[in-house]
Amino acid sequence: xxxxxxxxxxxTKTFPGVKALDNVSFSVRxxxxxxxxxxxxxxxxxxxxxxxxxxxxxxxxxxIFFQGKECRFRDIxxxxxxxxxxxxxxxxxxPFLSITENLFLGNEQSRKGIIDWNESVSKAKELLDRVGxxxxxxxxxxxxxxxxxxxxxxxxxxxxxxxLLILDEPTASLNxxxxxxxxxxxLQLKExxxxxxxxxxxxxxxxxxxxxxxxxxxxATIETLDCQKDSITEDRIIRGMVGRDMTHRFPPRESKIxxxxxxxxxxxxxxxxxxxxKVSNNVNLTVRKGEVVGIAGLMGAGRTxxxxxxxxxxxxxxxxxxxxxxGKEVDLSSIDKAIENGVxxxxxxxxxxxxxxxxxxxxxxxxxxxxxxxDAKIVxxxxxxxxxxxxxxxxxNIKCSSIKQLAVNLSGGNQQKVVLSKWLFANPDxLILDEPTRGIDVGAxxxxxxxxxxxxxxxxxxxxxxxxxxxxLGVCDRIYVMRDGKVVGxxxxxxxxxxxxMKYIMTQQEVMA
Amino acid sequence: xxxxxTLFKSNVREYxxxxxxxxxxxxxxxxxxxxLFKPVNITNLVLQNSYIIVMALGMLLIIVAGWIDLSVxxxxxxxxxxxxxLMVKYDFHWGVTMLISLLIGALxxxxxxxxxxxxxxxxxxxTLAGMLIFRGLTLVILQGEAVGxxxxxxxxxxxxxxxxxxxxxxxxxxxxxxGILLSILLIVLDWRGRRNQQKYGFEVTPFYFFVAKNVLIxxxxxxxxxxxxxxxxxxxxxxxxxxxxxAYAFLTSQTVIGRRIYAMGGNEKAARLSGVNTPRLLFGxxxxxxxxxxxxxxxxxxxxxxxxxxxxxxxxxDVIAACFIxxxxxxxxxxxxxxxxxxxxxxxxxxxxxSILGIGIDWQQAIKGMVLLLAVxxxxxxxNKS
Numbered sequence: 001x002x003x004x005x006x007x008x009x010x011x012t013k014t015f016p017g018v019k020a021l022d023n024v025s026f027s028v029r030x031x032x033x034x035x036x037x038x039x040x041x042x043x044x045x046x047x048x049x050x051x052x053x054x055x056x057x058x059x060x061x062x063x064i065f066f067q068g069k070e071c072r073f074r075d076i077x078x079x080x081x082x083x084x085x086x087x088x089x090x091x092x093x094x095p096f097l098s099i100t101e102n103l104f105l106g107n108e109q110s111r112k113g114i115i116d117w118n119e120s121v122s123k124a125k126e127l128l129d130r131v132g133x134x135x136x137x138x139x140x141x142x143x144x145x146x147x148x149x150x151x152x153x154x155x156x157x158x159x160x161x162x163x164l165l166i167l168d169e170p171t172a173s174l175n176x177x178x179x180x181x182x183x184x185x186x187l188q189l190k191e192x193x194x195x196x197x198x199x200x201x202x203x204x205x206x207x208x209x210x211x212x213x214x215x216x217x218x219x220a221t222i223e224t225l226d227c228q229k230d231s232i233t234e235d236r237i238i239r240g241m242v243g244r245d246m247t248h249r250f251p252p253r254e255s256k257i258x259x260x261x262x263x264x265x266x267x268x269x270x271x272x273x274x275x276x277x278k279v280s281n282n283v284n285l286t287v288r289k290g291e292v293v294g295i296a297g298l299m300g301a302g303r304t305x306x307x308x309x310x311x312x313x314x315x316x317x318x319x320x321x322x323x324x325x326x327g328k329e330v331d332l333s334s335i336d337k338a339i340e341n342g343v344x345x346x347x348x349x350x351x352x353x354x355x356x357x358x359x360x361x362x363x364x365x366x367x368x369x370x371x372x373x374x375d376a377k378i379v380x381x382x383x384x385x386x387x388x389x390x391x392x393x394x395x396x397n398i399k400c401s402s403i404k405q406l407a408v409n410l411s412g413g414n415q416q417k418v419v420l421s422k423w424l425f426a427n428p429d430x431l432i433l434d435e436p437t438r439g440i441d442v443g444a445x446x447x448x449x450x451x452x453x454x455x456x457x458x459x460x461x462x463x464x465x466x467x468x469x470x471x472x473l474g475v476c477d478r479i480y481v482m483r484d485g486k487v488v489g490x491x492x493x494x495x496x497x498x499x500x501x502m503k504y505i506m507t508q509q510e511v512m513a
Numbered sequence: 514x515x516x517x518x519t520l521f522k523s524n525v526r527e528y529x530x531x532x533x534x535x536x537x538x539x540x541x542x543x544x545x546x547x548x549l550f551k552p553v554n555i556t557n558l559v560l561q562n563s564y565i566i567v568m569a570l571g572m573l574l575i576i577v578a579g580w581i582d583l584s585v586x587x588x589x590x591x592x593x594x595x596x597x598x599l600m601v602k603y604d605f606h607w608g609v610t611m612l613i614s615l616l617i618g619a620l621x622x623x624x625x626x627x628x629x630x631x632x633x634x635x636x637x638x639x640t641l642a643g644m645l646i647f648r649g650l651t652l653v654i655l656q657g658e659a660v661g662x663x664x665x666x667x668x669x670x671x672x673x674x675x676x677x678x679x680x681x682x683x684x685x686x687x688x689x690x691x692g693i694l695l696s697i698l699l700i701v702l703d704w705r706g707r708r709n710q711q712k713y714g715f716e717v718t719p720f721y722f723f724v725a726k727n728v729l730i731x732x733x734x735x736x737x738x739x740x741x742x743x744x745x746x747x748x749x750x751x752x753x754x755x756x757x758x759x760a761y762a763f764l765t766s767q768t769v770i771g772r773r774i775y776a777m778g779g780n781e782k783a784a785r786l787s788g789v790n791t792p793r794l795l796f797g798x799x800x801x802x803x804x805x806x807x808x809x810x811x812x813x814x815x816x817x818x819x820x821x822x823x824x825x826x827x828x829x830x831d832v833i834a835a836c837f838i839x840x841x842x843x844x845x846x847x848x849x850x851x852x853x854x855x856x857x858x859x860x861x862x863x864x865x866x867x868s869i870l871g872i873g874i875d876w877q878q879a880i881k882g883m884v885l886l887l888a889v890x891x892x893x894x895x896x897n898k899s
Contacts, residue, residue: 356846383712383715422787
């Protein structure tokens, strides 16, 4: 059982400006469940994309051996051919097709191009039995819950004669009992000789099913733990995940914190599609003048949903709760009202929600407050616009050939500075920054932190949502921790450490500070 | 000369289309042995294409916003029919009729805009339905017959010419005077804009380019006015067109509303999250289209001096084609008023030129289709290259 099925040797993968993987080695033994853990951005998904051929051979350096043979996958079909199947966090099923149709998509049971439905359905039944899903093969995907859809994904992998199954956060959107079932299934598959790689944030699950654990941090392998030999505790894993040098990654700051300027009370939000799902649950939150407040939590903890629902109800339905500014209740029922009342929200997805990519930098900056550069609030005063936007270009150090350059041609860090400029131009008192440093390099991150410090010292209240704990700890004065739409912890940064915050995030029971 | 090449490259789409228009004009001028630029033909060309241009102004906004309107031909016919019935059967005053007609256009736009902007039904479907609905209602109102003729003041909307205040024999002096005043105004405006930009220290185009551009524009304006003057002078409809084009060019490039429409078309979600009330803006864009379609409907009706059930069939295709030939992007966010106008003229010149040459409607359509495809291919090709 101990022969190696997969070996990845010194994998290095760089994106413009960022080294995502740095000389990573990773191996999986035949018939084991190998957990891959690490913080968001540690390089787990990138490593799996290299493995499955999403990043084709040549776009990375290093070697991959599967069952003793070197593999140079050019795309995902080639990796599937040898029995490597990846199941992504966002399921790749087609909602309005049946289970059978989804199972054999791209692999249709056909003779001369004509589908043999009897053969398809009977094979589908067989596969569904193997994963323990008792549904008619004709059920449409859209009529099933996420847990069952996950099982269909696995059945689809089995249809492709999978030898090594890769699951990226399979239980992130599942409830307790569905998660349980899924893990049980992984153990069963192991009995039948199918190895799996399990990427997960839920350490209790990892310690339950994994035979070995590899920890990634900042694009490098930190260690591989053998669960039979080493004694593994969650604390042990967390230490491996977060331990890093913290000096000089954040500009120093002196906080001058004033009175409370913004407050959210009893904030409840429901999912826009699943109307009985609460995505924000009785959230209370305060921000003081000159304060940077962090919201930590996993993806899907409801942080973005909370922020967007506060910002003019841009997300969710049946929103209830009250918002106060300087002690007075404010109306944030639409986005223009929120902006008018001095609230700004910088999106986590700058390309889809933050920028009009086909427009110029200056147009992107002024869109939040066009009246301010328009004569009589109607006719745009172009010289004024150029002057104002040039100031932001200088102040935020946006590197571009001209303020008239198209946003699409900027690097990630500079795009983010344009989005920041646009919200500064709206002149808010409260700035909600959602993952402001996602996908940008270390240097640009430092600049963004400096800007955050400056804004705080100017007396603005800042809410920083981030999945990177060091960032939360390095920038914030106070930290909220969210899980499942609830605030499960609040602590001053001076008392926080990565281990403590991670415990709030990961532990299923509430911890009292 | 380096600046000239870069200038051309960064504006290749607009200059390219203008050059294509000039080339096609030159070709037909040669092929028709000089008929194209005869004063009477130039006047006809303007009259024949005025309603396409009027609707192209509204259509451009809709396309920039990211949608399309297939109903404009039917709406134009419907409004024309109502105007005809009001004047001929109920003896309404022509002025009142025109006001009512524009109002009906606005209501139709509001009706379609409501479904698109607030109920979120794709505009393709809503306006396809509108195309059928208003074509059908046109037949209902006219009861299958042609209705006309109309009071003379209404006819003047499209067949009248501005009066000549100088009463020169055989030559319309007022037209020339207007041409000269207009040329001076354009030069002054351009000069002031340039000075303003220099004052703020922004880069401006080289001086020789400025001179060349103004010489060309002045030449075109004066040339056109001269041709018109030697026939019957400026048509009323050309004056309306000029005012509308100016107003919409200003709206799209200089105003808050215009900027927001481009942002909405470029990225609806980002625009909404920036505080732009996108549903209301989209609704307004459709109301505007309705009003312009109503105006076009009246121009067509006035020109034919009858309202017929078949009026306006296929207009939407010429209007949409004009916008795309003029460089608008089907995915929204890109497109200029001037581009749409040039596109409309390009189609107009081809229609006119091919008709003079005696090319049948069958081949005319096929050739226009090819030109549309070529123009858009040119777009895609340029985008991929950069």
